[in-house]
Amino acid sequence: MHWIFESGFFSSHPVHVALFVGSLVAVVSAVVGVFTVMRGQSFAGHSLADVSTAGGSGAFLVNVNPLLGFVAGGVVGAGAMEMMGVRRARGRDLATGIVLGAAIGLAALFLYLGTTRSSTTGASQQILFGSIFEIDGSTVAIVAVFSVVCLVIMAAVQRPLLLSSVSTDMAAARGVPVRLVGLLYMLALALAVGLSSLAIGAILSTALLIGPAAVALRLTKRIGRAIVAACLTGVVSVALGVLLAYDSYDWNSSHAAWPVSFFIVVLIFLAYLATELPFARAAAARRRDDDPMVPAHGDR
Amino acid sequence: MTPPIHPEDALRELLRVEGVSVTLAGRQILENVSFGLRAGEFTGLIGSNGSGKTTLLRVILGLQRADAGQVLVLGRPNTGRNRSIGYVPQKVLLDPDMPLRARDLVALGIDGHRFGFPLPSRQRRDAVEAMLHAVDAERFADARVGTLSGGEQQRVLIAHALIGRPQLLLLDEPLANLDLRSGQEVVSLLDRIADEQQIAVLLSAHEMNPLLPVIDRIVYLAGGRAASGTTDEVVRDEVLSALYGYEVHVHTLHGRILVVAGPTEDPATPPDASLKVI
Numbered sequence: 001m002h003w004i005f006e007s008g009f010f011s012s013h014p015v016h017v018a019l020f021v022g023s024l025v026a027v028v029s030a031v032v033g034v035f036t037v038m039r040g041q042s043f044a045g046h047s048l049a050d051v052s053t054a055g056g057s058g059a060f061l062v063n064v065n066p067l068l069g070f071v072a073g074g075v076v077g078a079g080a081m082e083m084m085g086v087r088r089a090r091g092r093d094l095a096t097g098i099v100l101g102a103a104i105g106l107a108a109l110f111l112y113l114g115t116t117r118s119s120t121t122g123a124s125q126q127i128l129f130g131s132i133f134e135i136d137g138s139t140v141a142i143v144a145v146f147s148v149v150c151l152v153i154m155a156a157v158q159r160p161l162l163l164s165s166v167s168t169d170m171a172a173a174r175g176v177p178v179r180l181v182g183l184l185y186m187l188a189l190a191l192a193v194g195l196s197s198l199a200i201g202a203i204l205s206t207a208l209l210i211g212p213a214a215v216a217l218r219l220t221k222r223i224g225r226a227i228v229a230a231c232l233t234g235v236v237s238v239a240l241g242v243l244l245a246y247d248s249y250d251w252n253s254s255h256a257a258w259p260v261s262f263f264i265v266v267l268i269f270l271a272y273l274a275t276e277l278p279f280a281r282a283a284a285a286r287r288r289d290d291d292p293m294v295p296a297h298g299d300r
Numbered sequence: 301m302t303p304p305i306h307p308e309d310a311l312r313e314l315l316r317v318e319g320v321s322v323t324l325a326g327r328q329i330l331e332n333v334s335f336g337l338r339a340g341e342f343t344g345l346i347g348s349n350g351s352g353k354t355t356l357l358r359v360i361l362g363l364q365r366a367d368a369g370q371v372l373v374l375g376r377p378n379t380g381r382n383r384s385i386g387y388v389p390q391k392v393l394l395d396p397d398m399p400l401r402a403r404d405l406v407a408l409g410i411d412g413h414r415f416g417f418p419l420p421s422r423q424r425r426d427a428v429e430a431m432l433h434a435v436d437a438e439r440f441a442d443a444r445v446g447t448l449s450g451g452e453q454q455r456v457l458i459a460h461a462l463i464g465r466p467q468l469l470l471l472d473e474p475l476a477n478l479d480l481r482s483g484q485e486v487v488s489l490l491d492r493i494a495d496e497q498q499i500a501v502l503l504s505a506h507e508m509n510p511l512l513p514v515i516d517r518i519v520y521l522a523g524g525r526a527a528s529g530t531t532d533e534v535v536r537d538e539v540l541s542a543l544y545g546y547e548v549h550v551h552t553l554h555g556r557i558l559v560v561a562g563p564t565e566d567p568a569t570p571p572d573a574s575l576k577v578i
Contacts, residue, residue, distance in 0.1 A: 038398055156415045163412035166392065166405065170457075173361050173387035174413045174464070217397050221444045226399040 009246055017140060018132045018242045018260070024147045025199040026208060026234030031154050032192040033213030033234075034227050035185065039165045043096065044081060046206045048193045050100040050107075051077030053202035055194075057110035057127045061117075066127060067142055070197040074190030077103070082186050107202075130201035130261045132242065143195060150191040157184050162223065199238070200261040208234060211268035218275040237267040313338055314384075314467050314500045315360065319369035322355055328524050329355045332369070335519050335528035337468065337500035342491050343528075344511040345504040347521030353504040354390060356521065357470050360502075361387055374467065386461030390472035394453060396446035402456045403428050403441045409460035427463060435459045435489060451482025455489065462493065469493070471503045475510060483510050490514075508535070509556050535559070 009015055036045050055073020056066040077099070084095045107127075114123040126134070135143075154161075160181045164171035172178050196205035216229035241264030249257040315337040322330040329352040337343055347353050358364035360371050362378045371378045373385065386409075394400075407428050411418055418424070432438050435455040440448055445456055454474050461469060471490070475483040487503075491514040494501040505511060508518065512531065519528040520535070522543040527534045534540075535557055540548045547562035 034399075038395070040395075155417065159408065159412050159414055159416075159418065162400070163408050166394065166398070166400070166408070167389055169363070169389040170387060170392065170460070171412070172363055173385065173389070174409075175383070176413045217399055221399050221401055222404070223399045 009243060012246070014133045014135075015242065015246055017135050019239060021135055021140060021143050022132055022199055022238035022242055022264075023235045024143060025195045026212070026238045027231045028147045028150050029192050029196050029205075029208045030212045030216070030230035030234040031151060031227055032188050033209040033211075034216060034223065034230050035154075035161060035165065036189060037210060037213040037217055038223075041189075042206070042210050043093070045189060045193060045209050047081070047096045047100040048074045048077050048190055049197060049202055049205045049209075051103040052190070052194050052197050052205075053127065054103040054106040054110065056197055056202055057107045057114065057123070060123050060127060061110045061114045065139060065142065066131075067139055067146075067194060067198045070202065071146060071191060071194035073103070074194045075187065078186035078190040079183075082183055125259075127197075128201050128203050129259055130197070130199055130204065132199050132260050133245075135198070139198070143198065146191050146195055150188045150195070153184050153188040153191075157181050157188075161185055200264050204261050204265055207265045207268055208238075211265075211272055212237065215268075215271045215275050233268070233271050237264050237271065240267055313372075314374060315502075316372040316375075317356075317360065317369070318372065320356070320359055320366045320371065321368040322352070322359060322364065323367050324355070330359070330366075330521075330526075331524040333521075333524075333526040334369075335526060337502055339467070339500055340494055340498045341516045342494045342501045342514055343503070343517045343519060344508055344515040345502055345519045345521065346506070346508045346511075347504070348506050351521040352524055353521055354472055356526075357387075357472050357502070357504060360470060361385060383464055384467045386464060386466035386469045388454070388457045388461050388469075388471040388474055390476070392453070392457060394446040394448075396444060398444065398446050400445050401442050402437055402445050402448065402452075403432060405445050405456055406431055406437075406459045406463055409463040431459045431463045434462070434493070449482070450478050451485060454478065454482075454486050458486075458489070458493075462497075467499050469499055469501045471501070473504055473506070475503075475505055475507070480510075487511060487514055512555070512557065531557075 033045075036042060052070040052073040055069040055071070055076070057069070059066045059069025059072070080099065081096060111124045111127060125131075160171060160176040163174065164176055164178050164181055168178050171181075192209060193205050196208045199205075200208055212230040212233035213226075215233045216226040219229050220226050241260050241262075244263040245257055245260035248263075249255055251258075313336045317333055317335050320330055320333045321328070333352075333356060345353050345356065355364060359366050360373075360378070362371075378385075407418075407424065409431075410424060410427060429438075432441050435458055437452065437455045437459060440452055445453060448456065458469075458471070458474075461471075469490075474486055478486065487510060490501050490503065493499070502519075503511065503515075508515075508531075515531065517529060518531050518534050519526055520540065520543060522540065523545050525543050527539050527543055535550055537547075537549055540550065540559060544561070549560050549562055551558040551560060
């Protein structure tokens with residue numbers, strides 16, 4: 001693989017930034033994603049991504065850092081969904097669907113206005129499909145702060161969140177402040193979706209949230225290991241995706257690099273497919289089985 | 301109807317429900333319900349679907365406010381978040397993909413309400429191991445909870461509820477969806493636990509017969525009202541007729557109890573057509 005080193009992969013500053021931001025975002029998305037998949041809230045995650053698209057494109061229009069727009073949109077969306085959550089699940093699905101439709105409509109308007117004003121098509125590309133090679137220093141700092149906040153929230157609520165994912169009644173009876181834990185988790189989800197939108201684009205951000213978590217949940221029956229496996233899957237997909245996108249610059253004579261989001265999403269999809277392979281399924285089934293030969297010690 | 305509370309009774313009583321009434325969405329669910337639970341006793345909370353069993357349990361837990369009356373747990377009003385009550389809710393849906401082993405769910409019973417990271421300790425591990433042994437769940441301790449059978453899941457949920465050393469254990473329809481043998485095993489397990497740990501067990505069910513061999517007392521809910529006492533005191537024509545507000549008859553057949561709505565001697569309709577098994 002001499003061509004990788006020849007093309008200056010390891011000396012490029014945008015690549016360094018992309019790898020740092022991408023890995024951080026992959027870790028945050030994986031940690032939150034495991035709980036999102038476990039709670040069956042993939043749809044909520046996707047809806048938040050749509051609402052944060054409106055926020056990001058609106059921020060772009062008024063010359064504010066799109067990351068702040070992504071996160072602000074996500075937080076507002078999360079708050080709205082949590083308030084709707086009081087009612088029945090079916091009504092919640094319907095309301096979420098209608099709200100996300102309106103959010104995408106708003107994003108379409110903002111992107112149109114942004115494009116006509118600046119007379120470039122870069123806005124749509126950047127908001128919808130990510131801009132991991134064009135992240136400036138101040139944005140890196142914001143990414144780091146948001147990531148730390150998100151990981152601290154998840155570390156704090158992990159046990160009550162797990163318990164209320166099993167049964168809200170059981171958690172409430174044990175004295176878990178179920179509403180507060182749910183709100184904190186939605187805040188973490190909004191942050192993760194916002195960060196993921198920056199890295200691979202608003203409409204693809206769910207892939208980084210759900211994909212690695214789904215892969216991990218097939219591989220292990222313990223939540224600690226599932227989180228580690230999801231982080232590894234996410235980070236490897238992002239790093240490989242960045243490498244392939246960087247390299248794709250030389251793939252044809254016109255020197256048009258392919259979008260990094262494409263590679264990341266495809267790699268996650270391939271990882272998911274791999275867990276569907278017959279031998280992987282058999283291994284997962286074996287792990288699920290009650291096997292008296294497995295030693296009981298070695299708790300995390 | 302409510303017997304006066306004697307000080308010595310109140311001392312032995314772990315739970316006292318006193319004149320509890322609940323109205324939800326304009327419908328009266330519970331009306332002046334009173335009863336008590338004592339240490340080491342296994343009590344069946346019997347009533348048909350929609351009779352208010354779950355609401356009553358939620359009031360005891362402090363998850364539902366009563367419009368009138370009060371609940372005393374160990375002699376003190378329950379403010380919710382009470383560590384002395386263990387709870388197994390109705391229909392806990394455990395997804396097979398949830399990365400949670402039986403032993404993890406039991407461990408959550410110790411500190412699942414705490415924020416931050418758990419400190420792995422030998423004491424914590426031993427407590428989980430002992431609890432798994434107590435409910436005879438060691439065999440499937442390392443399997444995902446979602447892949448276990450209904451009866452196995454109930455044992456794990458019971459272990460989760462018991463590991464916090466509660467003095468009261470409430471179970472909401474734990475026998476629903478269990479085959480007869482698993483149901484029997486769960487019932488005899490609870491009977492043993494109530495006796496060994498001297499806790500009060502309150503188990504709700506729509507069918508009283510599987511419980512008859514083990515329960516010490518019964519709380520019968522119908523029409524929002526409750527009657528409590530031993531099975532012989534409660535399951536009688538006049539007591540149940542008063543609860544339902546219409547005539548019912550109690551029949552005993554090979555040791556099984558059948559509660560049947562009347563009138564049975566109405567000549568205008570054939571008896572079979574008007575029979576309603578409750």
